[in-house]
Amino acid sequence: xxxxxxxxxxxxxxxxxxxxxxxxxxxxxxxxxxxxxxxxxxxxxxxxxxxxxxxxxxxxxxxxxxxxxxxxxxxxxxxxxxxxxxxxxxxxxxxxxxxxxxxxxxxxxxxxxxxxxxxxxxxxxxxxxxxxxxxxxxxxxxxxxxxxxxxxxxxxxxxxxxxxxxxxxxxxxxxxxxxxxxxxxxxxxxxxxxxxxxxxxxxxxxxxxxxxxxxxxxxxxxxxxxxxxxxxxxxxxxxxxxxxxxxxxxxxxxxxxxxxxxxxxxxxxxxxxxxxxxxxxxxxxxxxxxxxxxxxxxxxxxxxxxxxxxxxxxxxxxxxxxxxxxxxxxxxxxxxxxxxxxxxxxxxxxxxxxxxxxxxxxxxxxxxxxxxxxxxxxxxxxxxxxxxxxxxxxxxxxxxxxxxxxxxxxxxxxxxxxxxxxxxxxxxxxxxxxxxxxxxxxxxxxxxxxxxxxxxxxxxxxxxxxxxxxxxxxxxxxxxxxxxxxxxxxxxxxxxxxxxxxxxxxxxxxxxxxxxxxxxxxxxxxxxxxxxxxxxxxxxxxxxxxxxxxxxxxxxxxxxxxxxxxxxxxxxxxxxxxxxxxxxxxxxxxxxxxxxxxxxxxxxxxxxxxxxxxxxxxxxxxxxxxxxxxxxxxxxxxxxxxxxxxxxxxxxxxxxxxxxxxxxxxxxxxxx
Amino acid sequence: xxxxxxxxxxxxxxxxxxxxxxxxxxxxxxxxxxxxxxxxxxxxxxxxxxxxxxxxxxxxxxxxxxxxxxxxxxxxxx
Ligand SMILES: Cc1ncc(C[n+]2csc(CCOP(=O)(O)OP(=O)(O)O)c2C)c(N)n1
Numbered sequence: 001x002x003x004x005x006x007x008x009x010x011x012x013x014x015x016x017x018x019x020x021x022x023x024x025x026x027x028x029x030x031x032x033x034x035x036x037x038x039x040x041x042x043x044x045x046x047x048x049x050x051x052x053x054x055x056x057x058x059x060x061x062x063x064x065x066x067x068x069x070x071x072x073x074x075x076x077x078x079x080x081x082x083x084x085x086x087x088x089x090x091x092x093x094x095x096x097x098x099x100x101x102x103x104x105x106x107x108x109x110x111x112x113x114x115x116x117x118x119x120x121x122x123x124x125x126x127x128x129x130x131x132x133x134x135x136x137x138x139x140x141x142x143x144x145x146x147x148x149x150x151x152x153x154x155x156x157x158x159x160x161x162x163x164x165x166x167x168x169x170x171x172x173x174x175x176x177x178x179x180x181x182x183x184x185x186x187x188x189x190x191x192x193x194x195x196x197x198x199x200x201x202x203x204x205x206x207x208x209x210x211x212x213x214x215x216x217x218x219x220x221x222x223x224x225x226x227x228x229x230x231x232x233x234x235x236x237x238x239x240x241x242x243x244x245x246x247x248x249x250x251x252x253x254x255x256x257x258x259x260x261x262x263x264x265x266x267x268x269x270x271x272x273x274x275x276x277x278x279x280x281x282x283x284x285x286x287x288x289x290x291x292x293x294x295x296x297x298x299x300x301x302x303x304x305x306x307x308x309x310x311x312x313x314x315x316x317x318x319x320x321x322x323x324x325x326x327x328x329x330x331x332x333x334x335x336x337x338x339x340x341x342x343x344x345x346x347x348x349x350x351x352x353x354x355x356x357x358x359x360x361x362x363x364x365x366x367x368x369x370x371x372x373x374x375x376x377x378x379x380x381x382x383x384x385x386x387x388x389x390x391x392x393x394x395x396x397x398x399x400x401x402x403x404x405x406x407x408x409x410x411x412x413x414x415x416x417x418x419x420x421x422x423x424x425x426x427x428x429x430x431x432x433x434x435x436x437x438x439x440x441x442x443x444x445x446x447x448x449x450x451x452x453x454x455x456x457x458x459x460x461x462x463x464x465x466x467x468x469x470x471x472x473x474x475x476x477x478x479x480x481x482x483x484x485x486x487x488x489x490x491x492x493x494x495x496x497x498x499x500x501x502x503x504x505x506x507x508x509x510x511x512x513x514x515x516x517x518x519x520x521x522x523x524x525x526x527x528x529x530x531x532x533x534x535x536x537x538x539x540x541x542x543x544x545x546x547x548x549x550x551x552x553x554x555x556x557x558x559x560x561x562x563x564x565x566x567x568x569x570x571x572x573x574x575x576x577x578x579x580x581x582x583x584x585x586x587x588x589x590x591x592x593x594x595x596x597x598x599x600x601x602x603x604x605x606x607x608x609x610x611x612x613x614x615x616x617x618x619x620x621x622x623x624x625x626x627x628x629x630x631x632x633x634x635x636x637x638x639x640x641x642x643x644x645x646x647x648x649x650x651x652x653x654x655x656x657x658x659x660x661x662x663x664x665x666x667x668x669x670x671x672x
Numbered sequence: 673x674x675x676x677x678x679x680x681x682x683x684x685x686x687x688x689x690x691x692x693x694x695x696x697x698x699x700x701x702x703x704x705x706x707x708x709x710x711x712x713x714x715x716x717x718x719x720x721x722x723x724x725x726x727x728x729x730x731x732x733x734x735x736x737x738x739x740x741x742x743x744x745x746x747x748x749x750x
Contacts, residue, residue, distance in 0.1 A: 031705075031724035036679025036742055250683025252717035 002215045004273070009282045011057060015214045016273050016283075017291045018053035022073045023270055024295040025082060028303055029072070029089060029103075033249045038089065040103050045073035046244040047212070048176050050269040052077035054217040055144055055174065058225050059112075064130045064143040066115045066123040066416075069104040070176075074146055075116070080108040082298050086306035093316075094309040098453020100320065105451040114419050114456060119443050120181075121147055121154035124173065125409045126444065128160050129416015129424075131169035131234070136371065136398060136422070142228045143416075146174045150181020152195045156439070159406035161236060163413065165204035166404065168233035172224040175236065176211065178243035183255045196238035204234050211241030212269040244268060320454035321489050323513035327541055327588040336590030339539040342504060344532025353525040355499040356387045356463075359506040360425065362535050364395045367423065370510060371399040373410055374427025374463075378402035384429060385465070385525055407437035414460040415445050423510055428464040431519065432479050445515040446490030460516070461509040466495075466558065467522040468609050468646065469657045475645035480558070480610035485517045486586050486619075492540055493586040495519040497561035499529030501584055504538030512540060521609070523559035541588035545597065549579035552603040552667050555594060555620065557583040560607045560658065567663035576671060586616060594620065595627050602633035605666050607658050612640025637666045676725045678746040680712065680739050683719045690714050691738040692745060699731045703748065710735075710745070725750050 004012040026045055032038035045052070048070070056077030059065075067074040075085055080096055088095030089103050096108040104118040114130060117123045127145030134141040151157055152175050164171050175195045179186045192198065199206020205227060209220035217239055224235035242264040246253045253261065277283040318331040329335045350358065363370045372388060378400055382389025392400035403410050407428055414424035428434050434441060441462065449457045467478040485493045492514050496502045502520065509516035546561070547568055554564040561582050568578040579597050583590065598604045604624055606617040617638035624636045639658045647653050680690045690712035697709050703723040712719045723729075727750035733739065 033681050034678075034721050035676065035724045036681045036745075039682040039741065041685055248684070250681060250687070250717075250719045254717075 001213055003280055004215060004276050004282060005280050007215055007218045011218070012214065012277060013283055015050070015053045015057050016277055016288070018056055018077050019049040019270055019273060020291050021082070021295045021298065022049045022053060022076045024299040025072050025076055025085065028299040030249055032303070040089070042103060042249040043070040043247065044245055044249060045070055047264065047268060048178060048241045049073050050214050050273060051174065051176055051211045051217055051239045051241055054214045055221050058218065058221055059142065059144065061112070062139070062141050063112055064141060065113045065146070066127040066130065066143065067113065067146040068116065068120070068123060068148065068151070069118050070148065071106050071116045075106050075108065075111070075113050078108070078113045079111040080106070080113060083302040083305045084108065086302040087309050090306040090309070091312070092306055092309035093312050094305070095453070097451060097455065098316070099312045100316070100453045101451040107452045107456060109452070109455050115444070115448065117444065119439055121151035121157040122412070122439055122444060123147060124157045124160035125412020125440060126416040127171050127173070128164050128169055128409060129413040129418070130420060131164065131171040131416070132167065132413055133417040133420035133422050134170050135167070137420070140229060141170070142225050143171045144174055145171055146176055148181060149175060149177040149179065149186050149195060150184070150189060152198070153189060156408045156412070159404070159409035160412065161202045161204065162404055163406055163409040164234040165202045168231065170228035170231070171234045172221065172228055173234060173236045174221070175238045177238055177240045179240070180243050180247065180256070182247045185255070194238065196236055199236035202236070204236060206236045208238045208240065211239030212267070212272065214273060241269065320450050322492070323457065329587065329589050329591070333588070334592070335541065335588045336543070336592050337539045337541040337588065339542065341538060341542070341544070342532065342536040344534065344536045346533040347530040348533065349528055350499060350531050351526050351528050352499040352502045352520070353385055353387055355503040355529070355531045356506060356520060357389060357391070358531060359503040360388060360391055361394070363425070363507060363510045364391065364399060366535055369421060370423045370425065371401065372425045372427065373401045373403050373413060375403055375405055375410075375429060377427055383427065385522070388427070407433055408440050411437045411440035411445065411462065414462070415440060415448070415458050418458045418460045419448070419456050423459055425461045425463060425510055428462055430477050431464045431466045431481050432476050434464055434481060438484070441485070441491070442488045446488045449514070450490060457513055458515045459513050461506070461518060462515070463506070463518045463520060465522050466519045466609065469559065469653065470522050471650055471653065472648065473646070474648040478646040480519070480608070482519055482586050483610055483614065483616045486616055490515065491587065492516040493519065494540060494584065495521070495558040495586060496584055497521070497524055497558055497582050499527065499531050501538050503531050504536050505540065505584065507535055508537040508540050511537070516540065519558060521559040523562065538584070541585050541590055543590040543593035544582045544584055545579065545593065546582050547578065547580040549577035549601065551577045551601055552605065552670060553579045553581060553594070553597040553601045554605050554607065554663065554667070555581045555583060556607040557586065558609060560609050563658060563660045564607050564663055566660035567667065570660065570664055571667055576667065578667070591623055594624065598624055598628055599631055602631060603670050605637045605639060605663060605670070607639045607663055609657060610640055611643055612638055613643045615640045634670045637670060639663060639666055674750050676727070676748045676750055677744050678748065680741050680743045680745060681719070681721070682741045683712065683714055684716055686716070687714045687741060689738055689740050690719070692733060692735050693718060694735050695731060697729055699729065701729055703727065703729050723748065
């Protein structure tokens with residue numbers, strides 16, 4: 001082993017000091033757990049202290065870090081105050097994430113630890129986004145992304161490594177190989193003998209080092225960080241450091257080789273580094289004793305601080321879901337907004353799809369923090385339906401970036417960049433493909449504001465097409481998944497039906513402080529309308545009354561509007577006056593607009609392209625019943641798609657989707 | 673002198689209760705930090721509990737009892 005002196009005396013002592021502080025925290029937490037005082041799943045970092053402590057010593061203050069539930073070493077080394085870490089573990093308001101994240105989701109933008117994920121491997125795509133923001137803004141910041149050997153086998157990591165190499169992102173991927181993934185050994189889960197070797201396949205630098213030896217980590221991580229900082233791209237760094245106990249506090253160890261475990265404990269980095277410091281004469285016994293005593297006192301003080309900190313107020317349940325608490329569909333929220341619609345003085349006739357393009361162009365031109373990313377969005381293709389045509393030529397490939405076919409990496413990159421204040425617009429071609437990146441959307445974009453106690457936020461827009469009822473796309477390219485998104489607290493969902501709204505809502509989404517899903521229906525794409533010039537914003541959370549009426553309220557959004565508007569026309573010929581409401585936004589929900597209409601008509605039919613069973617219509621229908629039961633002249637009716645995958649056969653597809661005839665049938669029987 | 677209470681820890685996600693298998697110290701013994709003091713059996717595994725504190729132990733519940741997570745089992749006077 002190379003002498004510790006080779007990295008310099010003060011660096012060596014500094015690294016040991018951080019290792020001791022990590023171990024003191026780790027043991028302090030396990031003490032609380034053993035005493036039954038704390039009760040949560042805890043993932044100890046014993047054996048991995050030298051990796052985090054050494055990398056921490058190499059990073060600058062502004063550098064970023066993304067890690068996983070096995071976090072204590074990483075967060076202490078990144079510089080988060082131990083008192084705030086403990087308070088978070090105790091679920092207190094003084095915690096670094098206000099007690100709302102907890103031990104598995106500690107984050108602290110002040111120290112640069114931007115995300116800790118409980119989802120194996122999910123940090124890697126987000127780390128890319130942090131790196132991309134640094135690259136686009138030219139800040140010179142480096143992002144370190146830590147994950148386990150088990151995580152090296154998950155798809156998100158693969159997608160992220162390829163994208164990072166392709167874009168030469170300033171990210172260091174640190175695989176902390178502790179030789180186990182929960183109860184499964186490295187050998188049992190991985191056929192290759194090295195994770196670092198895979199780097200070659202991604203076209204990036206790869207290196208393996210001894211994670212128990214600060215010198216080995218210092219040299220390898222130093223090279224990797226330099227590479228990232230000087231524009232030479234990412235590195236896949238594998239640091240091997242055996243785990244010194246079961247997966248979590250209290251987990252069994254029968255799957256671990258007991259003799260090997262005993263040897264590993266005997267040669268724990270904390271023990272060997274101490275010994276080397278003494279043997280090399282870099283520090284005296286007294287000096288080390290002071291470091292150890294100070295760390296123990298720091299942890300004791302942190303524990304006391306956490307224990308006596310005030311608990312979270314119950315009103316915190318409903319805060320930090322959106323930037324504005326009043327937009328929640330329940331609790332303190334009223335859902336909708338009462339802002340006037342914009343009235344641009346100049347309008348031009350264009351198609352819905354052109355309006356989308358126009359909105360993106362407007363946003364790119366007026367705000368340097370906006371950029372687009374997605375598959376095929378760059379010229380000459382300009383997207384599969386030309387939604388982004390011309391934009392990369394005009395605004396450059398940096399800001400209109402075509403991506404590999406890696407939906408998790410696309411959304412993760414958007415999330416990471418947004419954590420740095422950028423306003424990314426990600427395109428996920430069709431809604432159906434959102435399912436392969438639902439983890440990034442639902443577990444990360446939607447929840448980071450809440451899990452960080454409002455200290456981070458994710459102002460991204462994800463555009464996707466909902467096909468359906470245009471024929472020939474079949475079961476996997478035609479779905480409308482708005483209910484999936486609406487069911488996830490933290491996501492705003494818009495579904496415009498007109499060209500005017502397509503532009504105005506998209507511009508609102510891009511500038512919105514929260515993650516927004518914009519569902520653009522293919523059936524609306526080629527419908528023309530009057531679109532305002534310049535940057536106008538249609539309020540997110542406000543329905544539009546398209547036609548006033550007195551007998552029945554027809555409610556829909558997206559392409560469902562075409563069907564209810566057709567039905568309303570036929571009804572008018574039959575002497576029935578229908579009020580037609582375009583929700584435009586599903587979350588926040590403008591319930592007031594719906595209720596005030598149904599209060600007048602006493603009848604309502606909710607129509608949507610998505611499957612009726614467990615669909616959004618059920619929610620809205622229930623809300624109408626709960627609020628207006630006594631005033632209803634008939635039970636609220638719903639009309640969605642049938643409970644079948646979307647058939648290819650045209651006759652069957654017509655039967656699957658709701659249409660004007662179905663709406664008429666419901667309306668007539670309701671009015672009979 | 674402070675009284676620290678030891679409770680049945682939550683050893684695994686699904687753990688609701690644990691059985692004290694054996695006390696490795698006697699009532700009134702001096703215990704040190706890290707000393708293996710008792711074993712708990714759950715439906716999944718046996719957890720060895722090390723003393724988080726140094727002091728004199730007062731055992732509240734004998735071996736053989738099954739208790740809910742969070743139930744006090746001993747006190748350590750530090
Ligand atoms: C996507 C996902 N799958 C499964 C789990 C459950 N799980 C938690 S930790 C873990 C093992 C991960 O091992 P590794 O990546 O090697 O990290 P280590 O725990 O060893 O630090 C598993 C399977 C999870 N949290 N997320």
